[in-house]
Amino acid sequence: MLMSAVPATAETRVPESQSEISLGFAPVVKQASPAVVNIYAKIVRQGRSNPLFADPFFRDFFGNGFGNARPRVQNSLGSGVILSDDGYVVSNYHVVGAATEIRVVTTDRREFSATVILGDKESDIAILRLDEAEDLPFLKLRDSDHVEVGELALAIGNPFGVGQTVSSGIISGLARTGTATGNARGYFIQTDAPINPGNSGGALIDVNGDLIGINTSILTRSGGSNGIGFAIPANLVAEYLHQARAGNERFISPWAGMAGQHMSVDIAESLGMTLPQGVVISDLHPLSPLGEAGLQVGDVVTHVDGKEVNSPAEMKFRMSIAGVGGTSALTRLRGSDKDEVNVALIQAPQIPAAEETKLDDQTVLPGMVVARVNPDMITRLGLGLSQTGVVVVDPGPFGARAGLRLGDVVNAINGATIQRPADVAEALTDPARRVQIDLQRGGRAVSLRFRL
Structure with a gap:
């Protein structure tokens, strides 16, 4: 698990001299800061096309290329923490999850290209691997179950892109759930150490320089720090690192069902x-x-x-x-x-078999992917425990235009009941001029109608 636990009975010592008092947190920061990195991520987003050009008349009149929105390049700035000397780094999923290019810069100005090898949007954690990295400084993972309210804590990151910054505070609360903003939905450590945009993915450390958690979000109405920040506990980070080293492409959590x-x-x-x-x-x-x-x-x-x-x-x-x-x-x-x-503690079972099917060019919605609902699909797509049937895993470009979304459960197509993925492919091959798809979306019945 690559986790270094700090004894619960660690001794707290009062500074014995003026020189020790004047040092403050300097020795801890000097020890820990080289393992905190700046992350620059490039994200390419497809621009929205003018809806007028969905009409064949306008496309023919102006030309097929006219009106197509150009892709937009966004640059994301965040922080990360080196977890091993061979280049494993943890950051937030919302910083690097959609990135097409990731550049990591260390405190001594070395630059590395990086790849996300394991990420999870729900937990807002991403594990990266730096290319051609060795002998890097890294932080030890503390057993976050031994963290107590009132402990001193330091947040290290790159707020607002001004450069590496250290802020201090205390641990304000434990077991915070459902209070964080952003992508993360889970269990957090709360701190009043100032955390601002750009601190995401940075380190929350104790006075020994060990990693308590990964700063992920703040609770704010102004966009700045109001002294309520949240960090993902180090124990969960340790499990992500363990699975990344094991070669998992997605995080596997025990299924409670x-x-x-x-x-x-x-x-x-x-x-x-x-x-x-x-x-x-x-x-x-x-x-x-x-x-x-x-x-x-x-x-x-x-x-x-x-x-x-x-x-x-x-x-x-x-x-x-x-x-x-x-x-x-x-x-x-x-x-x-x-x-x-x-x-x-088991993985969500794939019973019945998913029978994942991608529709081909013989159907009216080529590229759409559907599968049978099973516990694995329920977990991946956030469906209800009692859900059955056939679910949309990827609407594809044509399905998205028709109004289909990830997680839609298809009940019927043109009145024909859908029980298996093959039924979807059959119903959408040479259908009538009008198509009606009856589905369930978030507990609501929805009907999509379109003409060919």
Whole structure:
């Protein structure tokens, strides 16, 4: 896991001389800052075409090339942290995830080209590999479960592109969920160390110079730091690094196959609990490993591997850092009974087989990709646990123009029920002049109609 844990009983020492006081954080910064890098990412975005030129009349009159928007090049600025001497770097997905070119600059002005080898938009984490890098300075990963509110913390990054900057503060809160802005949706460490645009992907370190977390977002109304910043815990970063080294192309998190809700005072009273704590299981997939272990809807999970959980995001975080392949011990409350249940940490199963199908040029929507819904697709596309049927994995250029979106579940085409991906290809081959696609989108029924 390449994680260096700091003992929970580490001694806190009072400065013994004026010279030690005058140094402040200088020795720590001198030690840690070489491992924090500036990241320059180039992103090419396709411009929007004038909708008038979707009409054949205007295309024929002005010419096919007229009115097509040119691609726009955007430059993204952020920070990153070197995690190993051979060039593994962590940053935020929103900094580098869509980049076509990435340039990494170290504090001693060396420049490297970099490639994203593992990224996840939901967690807002990206692991990069620097080309031809060796003997680089790197930060040790601290066991973030031992971080405490009130600890001193330093944020290092490149805010507003002014150059590497250090700001200080304390750890303001732990287990923050659902409060961060930006792409990230998960479990965070909160700090009041000033974090500004450009700090994304930078380091949050302790007074020993070890990495506590990766700065990812701020809570603000003005666009600047208001003293509420969020960092992705080092323990989750360690699991991403582990999977990147193992060659995974996408992050694989243990699949719980459950939906849960935060314990409110009213729910706690209805369950006869004296205090609101834990996560209430509100739904279970038929293949859920929690169900296999004996958990049921209505059970309350209060701890995972001995760590308290009070939200579904916190429960997912605990299982994610444990990794796929082992087991986790879940503390369960059912009525007045309390026990511990061992749950297998498995990858979301591909049952039934996805049968992923890309439509060819014989169909009216060539390039569209559809697949059968299974737990793996539910996880990847954020579908409901009870969802079945055929889902759009990629609408393709023609499907997107017709109004289809990623995650749409196709129910029927021109009145013909869709049960498997092959049914979509058949229904869209030599169809009638008018096409109607009935689908489900985010729990709503939607009908798309277009003429050929």
